[in-house]
Amino acid sequence: MSEAKNTSFEECLQKLIVSLEASLYEEATTQLANLHSAEIARLLEAIPPKDRAQLWLNIDTGTQGDILKDLSEEVRTQLLSKMEVDSIVEATESLDMDDLADIVPNLPESALHNLLLTLDHKHRNHLKRVLSYPEDSAGGLMNIDIITVRDDVTVRTVIRYLRLLKEMPIDTDQVFVVDRAYKYLGSIHISTLLTNEAEQNIAPLINKNFHPIVADMPEHEVANLFERRDLISAPVVDKNNQLIGRITIDDVVDVIRDQAEHSVMSMAGLSEEEDVFAPVLQSSKRRSIWLGVNLVTVFVAVFFISLFEATLQEKIALAILMPVVASMGGIAGTQTLILVTRGIATGRITTSNLKVLMNKEVAIGVLNGIVWSLVISAATYIWFADLMLSLVIALAIIVNLIFAAFSGAFLPLLLIRFKIDPALAGGVILTTITDVIGFVAFLGLATLVL
């Protein structure tokens, strides 16, 4: 349980792999004994599926529950499929309702049925409530272990009540104040309870400034709200302003991490949940989709090359240089695309400031187009000693860099209009545009001039 152990995660993994390679599964299990469940989850994700399953069945069911909630969805599903129904129920029955709700979609039907039977009426209703909201909404993120008080009591009464509870739910930084109908009135930070005199009425201590989160708020808005306001926890209400739960920062951190993972992974058409050690056949299939999309776009681009076959035949230097034009456009366009896509995701760019941005990006395109066309045409002249060729490539570079800037700025907003994720589709569409414009500008100009 020490942070000394975190720094040696790599050592843990190394030892574990050595034991597993020697098929010493018991020794490997012992190595996991004192680790935190999140660390065991990471170790399991870092070993091949075969060893993973073996090791998993050696871990006692009490620990399995905590590990399950920390695993990525794909690995979780894989390990659940190796377990008996009874063990699944035993492992999961002690989890918090919000963690359980995350796992429920991956449970085999029979296990879910038995699990629901083990829950008492109150918990079953809680689970149903959490499950009734989409996984990626505030309702899906929330936990239902809240402490509520009335507004007509003193600090002493509240503290007496808390002492009766014996302990508070983990990460409780505030208690919520509700009326008789359980409508949300405000919150009191628990530090306020400690710094005020026992006789103090709580009414003036209530923070009424924060409007509670409505359960259907999308999770990325919840994350933005937590980030902007530096929140630790926040109350969640239903449409009637009735308090139904709270969201804590640890779950929000997971959302932020997943979003980040998603934007990086989707650039290569990968899903953020992909198991690094997924079976070869499964990975091949998944990646093939993206290779297929790329194949279509590259055939579109080369079709445009084929239109200029005669010109290419006449001057083979064009064939040699055409990747230069396409690639410079691709890079310039991707810079604008990423900047704008991130700007939209973080809220800095909206339709209201798009015009200013577009002007700026096109101006950069013109400027960089001029600068780099000079460099490239000089290099071309030195290489091929052909003045017309140098002029043609210079012009093509300028045209492509301006179009690249324009497309890079415009494309993300266009894709969002059509409800397509720009982080996923933006790159591949953009490079198709810059390839086609690069080839057509370069070879087309050459056909006219040479």
Next chain:
Amino acid sequence: MSEAKNTSFEECLQKLIVSLEASLYEEATTQLANLHSAEIARLLEAIPPKDRAQLWLNIDTGTQGDILKDLSEEVRTQLLSKMEVDSIVEATESLDMDDLADIVPNLPESALHNLLLTLDHKHRNHLKRVLSYPEDSAGGLMNIDIITVRDDVTVRTVIRYLRLLKEMPIDTDQVFVVDRAYKYLGSIHISTLLTNEAEQNIAPLINKNFHPIVADMPEHEVANLFERRDLISAPVVDKNNQLIGRITIDDVVDVIRDQAEHSVMSMAGLSEEEDVFAPVLQSSKRRSIWLGVNLVTVFVAVFFISLFEATLQEKIALAILMPVVASMGGIAGTQTLILVTRGIATGRITTSNLKVLMNKEVAIGVLNGIVWSLVISAATYIWFADLMLSLVIALAIIVNLIFAAFSGAFLPLLLIRFKIDPALAGGVILTTITDVIGFVAFLGLATLVL
């Protein structure tokens, strides 16, 4: 202060831009009045520099301090440069020491000097201590507003002490227990103080399991630790185990967001701090570096094409199809590269499981190579009705996809060995490799066979 207002951030921005376009700066300033400092910071980042500076000077100095800490470094430096020394001192003197420490590197020297004069001895020493650690270490992240108690007192004594303090520092979820020499002994969650009886000695309530963070721990390790352990705050000690501060989750969330921003932005050679509305000349210069790097690599690739000039001359279909081979390799390689780079960043991949991973990736390369070479050679045959050409492209695809998988898996670890950020340099090096191998395999085989 309501989350209703967050959902309409776009409306705020729209109104603001309308006012600014009509040069109604006073009206614009009024529109900012009731917003949270983090929201004003985002609005300032979303408008062009000229308007930004105008608006900034209308905001009162009390609010400016809070906004400064929420701005990105580039915009912050820009706005600070518009302020008088006295205003800077007035705006920043009430900030927390950790927030102040973040701003210090961007302050003009005269302002820093005057600011230090306004601080009392204690605060000046605190600031010096925070500044003595690198910005991206635990010491640079920490705040010094901690509450400490001794281990030989009762709950009642602690609560009496807290009531004397009147309020606790923001986000205080635990008080720290130290000995006479201020050495760290453990922590007590404040909820524990509320749920235990007043007569209870605190000694048995102390959590001694958590090893405090040492001040020189790099910030990404701090972030991983917070994430894995679901921490809200954590104590920071110096090398002698003396308690010197605490890190809170809100600052860690910023680290996580910055890391994510960094991995996305560096794929296009952009810095995560780039102001979306930076002046054209400045942006052009910055992006030119990456365009220059790309130009060098693309000239390397086309040099390899030029080696096969004679073959291209003979069969112009090769010139048309060569982008297909290069691009399929680029995509397949990038998939592996991103998967491995992210795996390393999240700790799932280390040198100890690299061999297993490499085997898996190369197997995927072989499998996808075979599948897509069949598709592509069929398409080539339909288009050009040239059996040899179809065979040559099929072989080149297989070769390139296998090399791509190998390079994508190996490259990130190689770059890390040489202390180069794989998120920054990986993509451009990888596509150079897949371009060169694609062109050489395709045109080289064609030269041999055709």
